[in-house]
Amino acid sequence: MxxxxxxxxxxxxxxxxxxxxxxxxxxxxxxxxxxxxxxxxxxxxxxxxxxxxxxxxxxxxxxxxxxxxxxxxxxxxxxxxxxxxxxxxxxxxxxxxxxxxxxxxxxxxxxxxxxxxxxxxxxxxxxxxxxxxxxxxxxxxxxxxxxxxxxxxxxxxxxxxxxxxxxxxxxxxxxxxxxxxxxxxxxxxxxxxxxxxxxxxxxxxxxxxxxxxxxxxxxxxxxxxxxxxxxxxxxxxxxxxxxxxxxxxxxxxxxxxxxxxxxVETIDGVSNHPVDPDTLAMVGTKIHREIRDLDRFQCNMRSVGTAHLAEIMDAYDLLPTENYRFGSFPKAPRIYSPEFYKLFTKIIPDGCWHGCTMACAKTVDGYTVMTGPYKGQKVTVDGPEYETVGCGSNMSLWDPLWILEFNFYCDTYGIDTISAGTAIAYYMEMYEYGILNKERCDGLELCFGNGEAVLELLHRIAKGDTGEFIQTAAKGIRRVKDWLKKKNWGEPYLIEECGMESKGLEYSEYVTKESLAMQGGYGLTLKGPQHDEAWLIFMDMVNNQIPTFQDKAEALHYFPMWRTWFGLNGLCKLPWNDIEPENNAETDEPAKVPEHVQNYVDLFTAVTGVKVDKNELINQSERCYNWQRATNVWLGRGTRKDDWIPYRSMGPVTPLEYGSRMQRYDDQLVEKLGLKKEEVEKMSIEERIKELYRYRQDQYQKLADAVYYRRGWTPNGIPTPQKMKSLGFTDKKMLSMLQKKIDEDEKNGLNKWCGTYRGKEKPPSDIPRYWEKW
Amino acid sequence: MQETNTVKILRFHPEKCIGCLSCEKACSKVHFKTEEGGENSAIHIIKKNETFEMNVCDQRGLCLDMCPVGALARNKKGIVILDVKRCIGCQACVAFCPINAMRKSSKRIEPFKCISCGACVRACPEGALELVETPIKDIRKVVYHKQGA
Structure with missing residues (x-):
């Protein structure tokens, strides 16, 4: 229509x-x-x-x-x-x-x-x-x-x-x-x-x-x-x-x-009773007009929502395909956003809250359900958003209708598309290697591209099927890894490193192998690997704006804090940088979108009456960010070992993956590891994988060192009482809990940097217990 | 709701206008019971070089598809009317109007617009304004929705 x-x-x-x-x-x-x-x-x-x-x-x-x-x-x-x-x-x-x-x-x-x-x-x-x-x-x-x-x-x-x-x-x-x-x-x-x-x-x-x-x-x-x-x-x-x-x-x-x-009884434009509604209207009208004039030349959020990312990710080798083994795929154009644009309902307002002119909440109306309990009914499918499309490519589903079917049932069954999609992609890879098979999967042929099997898995989960695989699979990748290892069905290295989870949570849909900062953006996080803390791939990999560990650490300080701020205020992150002012590229820090940061400063003051500047917004976030990390410590996690990420997110786990980007990896062995070209040529693929593995794992540890230091934490990733006090916290239970943990780490030798520093390279600080000097 | 294929829209005869802004004053009286005109008037008369230009809603209705709460609709006479009680003040219609004819006054959060009531026509001492019955299909515009530039 x-x-x-x-x-x-x-x-x-x-x-x-x-x-x-x-x-x-x-x-x-x-x-x-x-x-x-x-x-x-x-x-x-x-x-x-x-x-x-x-x-x-x-x-x-x-x-x-x-x-x-x-x-x-x-x-x-x-x-x-x-x-x-x-x-x-x-x-x-x-x-x-x-x-x-x-x-x-x-x-x-x-x-x-x-x-x-x-x-x-x-x-x-x-x-x-x-x-x-x-x-x-x-x-x-x-x-x-x-x-x-x-x-x-x-x-x-x-x-x-x-x-x-x-x-x-x-x-x-x-x-x-x-x-x-x-x-x-x-x-x-x-x-x-x-x-x-x-x-x-x-x-x-x-x-x-x-x-x-x-x-x-x-x-x-x-x-x-x-x-x-x-x-x-x-x-x-x-x-x-x-x-x-x-x-x-x-x-x-x-x-x-x-x-x-x-x-609610009533709702109007000033239900919040802001101190300055005129400023709200003025700043709002300004960005509505930016969206009106520029969205169609930038992200096309108004016409296809976040689904516009599929083609961009595919172009930059970032679209997760077959469980993140590859970042692009010849069949990917079948699920590019123009394919969904054909299906989306057009013209009417699609904000998920009143007045959102970015209107990315697209739907397919009158969609005929193909499987399961609602087969044959015509329904409204909310989405798919990019992440769900990415799940499609990850499971090698290249038909928009199967992605819609997956999307619809995940939603109505109350299942997160990201966790389910990422996990099923992993099960499919294990199926390909024979670590899983039809019998072990309770009769499901869970091979890449089998949309019917994906939906059957969802239906059986929703019905409460008691099959051992169904029950374990529904608990996610971490539990399946442990299960597969316990069953002794495959090589622990493959089982552990291919499954895209960290802290027990499944990854969202971006390939991070070539962006160290983004690996940190997924691993050095509070809740687990979700891109809501930082999305640094373009800054890091494409534009090379943050080359040093210190630069990356600064970005992994600023952006997680900035993005946290939206969550403190009940806001969506998208209107911050999925629409940009026309002159944004000419500003000092285009990645921060300075004009929009100022909009948020103005909005906060206009609603609350509290005068703030952009630095105070970061302070607000830093308090909560550190509080959450400290709570993780309290719950027995929140340390360096919990920030572990699987090697699939860092580099090629298998010879197939290495071979698919051979030139890139061979060049890196020469340019970054200092090997001679002839040496590399003599090495087997497995040896090359091992060399790259050692190098990239060390890079990640160095990144963690730099980030923890920048955030005011110990080398084991614990927020220090000194940092907490500087943020204004006086809660004795919190401060003494952190001190106790740091003392334990000291006894266990965990207050030390974990990167390997050679020659001119230096860890973030030479001073033992540096935080005590703050 | 709409029962007609035509709608009355304002036509301006700049050659007759003397820039007295009686129209704006009459308009702000209708909307806000004040004769201040200016930001409180749905019609704007702008002096440009030796002549005048009018800026006012032409009832094209692009805003109808912008309203998240259905506060904008054509009435029986085809005129685009904002139901202030239903409006939630989001300014989407204000910002997306391609001719900036949906107005926001500092008197309230909800916008306002020309309702083709004719108060300005009656107020004009020179007969520079008239309401003209126009086929809706000739003026109707739809909000931009296509993917890509």
């Missing part, structure tokens, strides 16, 4: 229509607990209280947000970190009673004038990593949670049976209700609940409801994502955005939460 100006009430998607017996569904609900609260107003971006729900005891209470909390933790993910620190223990694991699932907002969350201002930040102790995982997501829930009265929602304990938590901003009540009859899978459940809880039978009312849910796949895997709904008044379906990474949906279902519902 490319015809514009269709009146909203006449808009058709061609989807299969459902009619629900709302009364029957609702009559089966039983209120288990209820709490009335005084509706407040949001002031300068803050509701100034958070909501605590305990599913075991039924307790529902409000907690005040102090000025001190706002100063130290800003909001959003920062609030989540603070609330978790106060509630969990060092022994807390994902399914512990006291583990919390937290959804937060942030002071800028919910402004409508600037694109990408409706993000929720979700945190929990992850089943994949056993440390805190944070995940950001669009949809209406976060802004509505705040406008209903709360800066954050904290869910502790576990319900005995499936419940929905209802936050009704219209009446000022929070309730826990049993919900036995509703569907579990998200595309249907969010539709049912939207109709149940909308105050009136109208699209306007339905747009004031948002649902958080996860499907049956989240119940039976560690890949559970949470789906956040945003009702589309044109398509007349609640669409879905995912808090994908780290198994948040798994925790939601483990707590027997079927869904969380939030409803």
């Amino acid at each position: 490319v015809e514009g100006q269709i009146p909203i009430q006449e808009y058709q998607t061609g989807n299969t229509k459902h009619t629900w017996n709302i009364e029957k569904l609702l009559s089966a609900h039983k209120k288990l607990s209820e709490h009335s609260y005084t509706k407040g107003i949001v002031e300068k971006g803050y509701a100034n209280r958070t909501l605590y729900v305990n599913l075991t005891t039924g307790e529902i209470k409000e907690k005040n947000v102090s000025e001190d909390m706002k100063h130290l933790f800003t909001g959003g993910r920062g609030f989540g970190l603070k609330l978790l620190w106060d509630s969990i223990k060092p022994t807390t694991r994902w399914n512990s009673e006291e583990n919390e699932l937290i959804i937060t907002t942030g002071p800028l969350c919910g402004i409508t004038q600037y694109p990408g201002s409706g993000k929720s930040l979700c945190l929990t102790v992850s089943p994949s990593t056993n440390i805190i995982c944070d995940s950001n997501v669009g949809g209406f829930f976060g802004p509505y949670l705040k406008f209903a009265g709360f800066d954050a929602l904290e869910i502790q304990g576990k319900a005995k049976k499936d419940v929905v938590i209802v936050i009704d901003g219209e009446t000022g009540t929070v309730s826990i209700e049993s919900a036995p009859l509703e569907e579990t899978n998200s595309h249907l459940l969010s539709e049912q609940l939207t109709h149940i809880y909308a105050s009136e039978d109208s699209d306007v009312s339905r747009q004031k409801v948002s649902i958080v849910s996860a499907g049956t796949g989240a119940e039976h895997s560690y890949w559970g994502c949470m789906n956040f709904s945003f009702y589309d008044i044109r398509r007349k379906v609640p669409r879905l955005k995912q808090a994908g990474r780290g198994g948040l949906g798994t925790v939601l279902r483990d707590k027997h939460v079927k869904a969380i519902v939030v409803k």
Whole structure:
């Protein structure tokens, strides 16, 4: 459909229509607990209280947000970190009673004038990593949670049976209700609940409801994502955005939460009560116009969303193909963005929050499902985004329809496409080597390119299949590695180095072999290998702007801090650098997009009234970033060994990979390792792989040395009490825990640099326990 | 909602205009109960060299496809109307209007626009403005959506 100006009430998607017996569904609900609260107003971006729900005891209470909390933790993910620190223990694991699932907002969350201002930040102790995982997501829930009265929602304990938590901003009540009859899978459940809880039978009312849910796949895997709904008044379906990474949906279902519902009474352009709405409108209009005039020449976000990256990644040898063995592939043009553009619905606004003119949330409407329980139905598929397309190439699925099918079922089952796609790609490679086979895979022919087998795996996971492979596979790469080694089915080197996980979390979809800085961007991270901390491939590999370890360390300080800032405020990162001012390339630091950084400075002040500059934004992030790393230490991780990355992300693991880029690697052996060309020619491929392996592993350790030093940590990656104090923290429990860990490391000889420094090369500091001198 | 194929749009006769801005004052009275004109008026008369130019919405409706909450629609007479109660003040319509005819006043977050009410026509002492019935298909514009430049 490319015809514009269709009146909203006449808009058709061609989807299969459902009619629900709302009364029957609702009559089966039983209120288990209820709490009335005084509706407040949001002031300068803050509701100034958070909501605590305990599913075991039924307790529902409000907690005040102090000025001190706002100063130290800003909001959003920062609030989540603070609330978790106060509630969990060092022994807390994902399914512990006291583990919390937290959804937060942030002071800028919910402004409508600037694109990408409706993000929720979700945190929990992850089943994949056993440390805190944070995940950001669009949809209406976060802004509505705040406008209903709360800066954050904290869910502790576990319900005995499936419940929905209802936050009704219209009446000022929070309730826990049993919900036995509703569907579990998200595309249907969010539709049912939207109709149940909308105050009136109208699209306007339905747009004031948002649902958080996860499907049956989240119940039976560690890949559970949470789906956040945003009702589309044109398509007349609640669409879905995912808090994908780290198994948040798994925790939601483990707590027997079927869904969380939030409803607002009203919403307008100043629901945040900003101190200076004129500046918001002015700065917002400026960037909306940049998008209007420049997007079509830059990223084409408005027409194809992030899917535009497929062709760029393929061109630069960065598109992960066949489990990251290759960075490009002859069949890749079949899944370039123009192929999806043909399928996407056009013209109507596609922001996942009001006013986002970047509008990257594309859909395929009226898609006919090919497999599984919804076979034959016509549905709206949200996406695919680049990452999901990258999963397609990683699994060697070169048909856009199979990628859509994978996308649809992952979403409705509540499975993270990234974790599932990356993991299945690894299983496929193991299948190719005979380490796995049809029998070992419970009858699945999991070879590269087999879309039917991929979907069958998802369906069986969602059904709770008890096959040994299905059960293990659904826990992700780390558990499968251990399983394969235990079974003694293959060479441990292959099993360990080919599987793209770090800290237990699967990689997102970029090949990092030729960018050391990006290897750090994935490995030297808080939650695991996700590109939301830093994306340095072009700076490092293509433009060679950060040649030294010190330069790379500076980038791995600045960018993770900068990108963290979006999460503290409830913002999306995309409008920062997926649209750039026309003159950006002529500025001092184009990679930072200085004009847009200034926009954020202006926005923060315009909402909160707190005068800040660009350095203060970094300070805000640094506090939370270090707090999260310290919490990882507290939970027993967060050290150098936890920042390990598989060699597949550093270089060629197999002769096939080496051979596919032979010239490149041979040249490096000469240019970087100082071998003679004739020497290299005499070496076998295996020997060349080994030489390169040694060199690249050492490079990574040197990078870690430089980065830890720049971040104010010990050589074992521990944030020092001195650093924490300089950031303004006085929490004694935190400071003494860190000191104790550093003392233990000292005893165990871990406070030493791990790179090999020869000749003129020097480690970041010669002074033992350098942090004590700060 | 729309029941007509034509819509009234403003036509300007610069040769008759004396630049008194009575139209702007009348317009701001309609929208904000003030005679300040200027940023509070949907019609702008701009002096250019020896003559005048008018900037005002021509009811092309490109903004209809920009509104995330359905606050913009053509009414029965084909006029593009902003429902202020539904509007969430995002400024998407303001910024994407190719002729900058969707306005933002500092008086409120929600924008405003020409509603072809004729107040300016009646206010003009020189008869420089008139409302002209125009086929919608001749003026209709759709927001840019194609992939690539």
